[in-house]
Amino acid sequence: MGLRTVFVNDRVSARQLRKAKLVVVEGPxxxxxxxxxxxxxFVGRAAINDxxxxxxxxxxxxxxxxxxxxxxxxxxxxxxxxxxLGGCRVKEVWIEPNVSFSAGNSTFKIQSSEEFIxxxxxxxxxxxxxxxxxxxxxxxxxxxxxxxxxELTCMIEGDTGTGKERAARAIHDASRRSxxxxxxxxCSSIPKDLMESYVFGHEKGAFTGAVGQHKGAFEQAHGGxxxxxxxxxxxxxxxxxxxxxLENREFKxxxxxxxxxxxxxxxxxxxxxxxxxxxxxxxxxxxxxxxxVINVNLPSLAERPDDIPLLVDTFVDQIIAKRPDLVKPRLxxxxxxxxxxxxxxxxxxxxxxxxxxxxxxxTDNIINRSDLQLRGKINPSGGSTQSTKAISLRDEPSTAVxxxxxxxxAKQVVVDRFEVAYxxxxxxxxxxxxxxxxxxxxxxxxxxxELLKKxxxx
Numbered sequence: 001m002g003l004r005t006v007f008v009n010d011r012v013s014a015r016q017l018r019k020a021k022l023v024v025v026e027g028p029x030x031x032x033x034x035x036x037x038x039x040x041x042f043v044g045r046a047a048i049n050d051x052x053x054x055x056x057x058x059x060x061x062x063x064x065x066x067x068x069x070x071x072x073x074x075x076x077x078x079x080x081x082x083x084x085l086g087g088c089r090v091k092e093v094w095i096e097p098n099v100s101f102s103a104g105n106s107t108f109k110i111q112s113s114e115e116f117i118x119x120x121x122x123x124x125x126x127x128x129x130x131x132x133x134x135x136x137x138x139x140x141x142x143x144x145x146x147x148x149x150x151e152l153t154c155m156i157e158g159d160t161g162t163g164k165e166r167a168a169r170a171i172h173d174a175s176r177r178s179x180x181x182x183x184x185x186x187c188s189s190i191p192k193d194l195m196e197s198y199v200f201g202h203e204k205g206a207f208t209g210a211v212g213q214h215k216g217a218f219e220q221a222h223g224g225x226x227x228x229x230x231x232x233x234x235x236x237x238x239x240x241x242x243x244x245x246l247e248n249r250e251f252k253x254x255x256x257x258x259x260x261x262x263x264x265x266x267x268x269x270x271x272x273x274x275x276x277x278x279x280x281x282x283x284x285x286x287x288x289x290x291x292x293v294i295n296v297n298l299p300s301l302a303e304r305p306d307d308i309p310l311l312v313d314t315f316v317d318q319i320i321a322k323r324p325d326l327v328k329p330r331l332x333x334x335x336x337x338x339x340x341x342x343x344x345x346x347x348x349x350x351x352x353x354x355x356x357x358x359x360x361x362x363t364d365n366i367i368n369r370s371d372l373q374l375r376g377k378i379n380p381s382g383g384s385t386q387s388t389k390a391i392s393l394r395d396e397p398s399t400a401v402x403x404x405x406x407x408x409x410a411k412q413v414v415v416d417r418f419e420v421a422y423x424x425x426x427x428x429x430x431x432x433x434x435x436x437x438x439x440x441x442x443x444x445x446x447x448x449x450e451l452l453k454k455x456x457x458x
Contacts, residue, residue: 002067003039004116005135012135016116017067020097027106028054036110037117040297041065042077043103048278048289057081057104060285061275065110070094072110074101078276091444120146128170130163131314134304140167140296147294148174153246155231155291156269158298160409161347164269165229167298172225177265180224185217188230195238197254200245206255218251218262225265231291232272232283239284246290266291301344301351302454308339311348315355329362334369341456342374345416346409420455427457 006014020036022043034043034051043051044061053062059079066073075092076083083090085101095101097112122141125133128148132138147154148171156164165184172182190198197206201216217226228234234242245251249262268291277283301308312331320328331339335358344350354372361371430437434452438445 002072002112003069005069012121012138015119015121015135015139017119018112019115019117020067020072020110020112022051022065023109023111024053025100025107025109027104028056029106033111036065036067039067039119042275044079046278046285048275048285048292053104053106055104055106058106059104060279062103065095071096072112076103077273078279079103092447093444125310128173130166130170131311132304132307133310134299134306136299136304137307140298143294143296144170145174147171147296149176151265153265153291153293154267154296155274155294156267156296156298157274158269158271159300159347160271160406160412161349162298162300163348164271164298165227167296168225168227168229168267168269171267172227172265175225175265177224181221182225182227183217183221184227184229186229188233192235195235196241199238199242200251200253201256202254203256206253210255213253216251216253218245218264219260221264223263225267228266228268230270230272231268232270232274232277236282236284239287243284243287243290246287301347302456305340308351309336311351312336312339312355315352316359319356319359326359327365329359329365329367331367332369335367335372338369338372338374343416343420343455345412416455419451420457423451423455423457427452 002018002020004016004018005012006016017037017039022034022036022041024030024032024034038050041051042049042061042064043053043058044063045053045055045058046060049061059081061077062079063083064075064077066075071094073092074083074085074090074095076090081104083101083103085093085095085099090101095110098109100107100109102108119139120142121135121138122145124138124141125131127141127144130137130141130144132141144167154168154171156167158164169182172178185198187195196202197210197214197216199216199218201219202210202214204210204212217228241251245262246266249264250259251262252259274283274288278285278288316328320326339351339354346353354374357373358367358371361373362368363371426437426441430440434445434448437443438448441448443451
């Protein structure tokens with residue numbers, strides 16, 4: 001057991017992390033013991049990791065140790081020469097205490113104790129407009145409440161649609177800068193040749209088309225907060241300049257000579273694996289280290305289904321508040337069951353869109369299953385409902401292209417559709433036997449179980 005959950009009157013009152021150490025048995029750091037004090041601990045040669053090794057044969061970020069209720073999960077995160085256990089190169093594996101494994105020229109083992117570390121949980125079901133009653137979100141709320149009053153630079157990580165911008169705004173609203181500007185800079189939507197001007201501003205005549213002086217994001221956010229969304233899309237050539245601003249709090253406009261002071265708190269967000277990008281050399285290690293003073297990880301909606309009824313009720317109330325001509329509709333049990341079992345590749349954003357449409361389609365103030373337009377889902381309870389593959393809201397033929405949907409979301413829809421179809425046929429072939437299915441496909445049993453869990457399949 002890596003994590004322990006404590007209940008009081010059927011409500012989770014606490015989560016506890018088992019104390020453990022990563023011990024270097026052989027290698028340049030032989031005899032060194034590192035505390036594992038987080039749910040997810042990254043290990044590698046780079047300073048961005050929770051545990052930094054001196055072994056030059058270890059990758060910048062080599063592996064992670066994740067604490068879960070059924071133990072510790074060891075996962076290689078795209079290292080160059082792999083992570084090995086029992087003479088085999090492994091991608092991810094449940095690791096028992098005191099079992100040796102290796103990375104680079106070093107050998108390790110995990111030692112656990114009977115002591116636990118308390119993980120703070122908020123008593124509230126919201127934080128400055130971010131909503132959730134699940135344990136995962138209450139953990140996030142406790143962290144947001146702690147870091148908001150500080151001036152620390154934050155990195156918010158999570159899949160598309162999980163609410164990264166809403167979390168950034170919540171941090172700003174709960175900070176001493178709440179009365180000052182809050183500026184959003186979407187790094188994925190700005191052309192590469194204009195990015196520096198958008199960030200730092202420019203002087204008249206600095207380049208063709210610069211017909212006047214322009215204040216960049218740092219100047220616009222003076223005294224307040226600058227939220228840099230999709231920071232992973234920031235061009236590598238501009239990253240050193242951003243790093244200098246974060247370190248020195250000074251910048252110059254493009255084409256200018258005057259040094260400007262940057263009294264700005266920076267919050268960054270990404271849905272990309274920046275550690276992997278650091279390993280590839282497409283994101284600067286020192287910039288990642290500077291942006292990730294505090295990390296906030298937002299769970300996907302599929303990981304917190306307990307929040308769905310609360311979110312649906314909130315979204316309906318928001319719609320009714322804007323449409324006084326409408327009567328608040330009631331959600332049928334069948335419709336709610338579908339919402340709870342759907343995979344939600346688009347996360348909270350997708351759920352909000354579904355609710356918006358369902359309220360408009362509802363007849364006699366009742367939202368039925370058909371109003372949700374989620375046409376098909378494997379019944380995770382194993383009941384008599386006929387099994388059909390989960391279809392996205394954009395259920396067009398595979399050759400259809402909807403340019404109104406961002407590329408990353410459209411691609412994920414196709415990937416999810418393939419995974420569901422593949423896994424459905426696979427489990428039918430092996431009659432639900434995960435061991436036989438994993439051997440046939442080359443997937444580990446854990447990976448296969450996680451994929452099945454992700455799509456609500458049994």
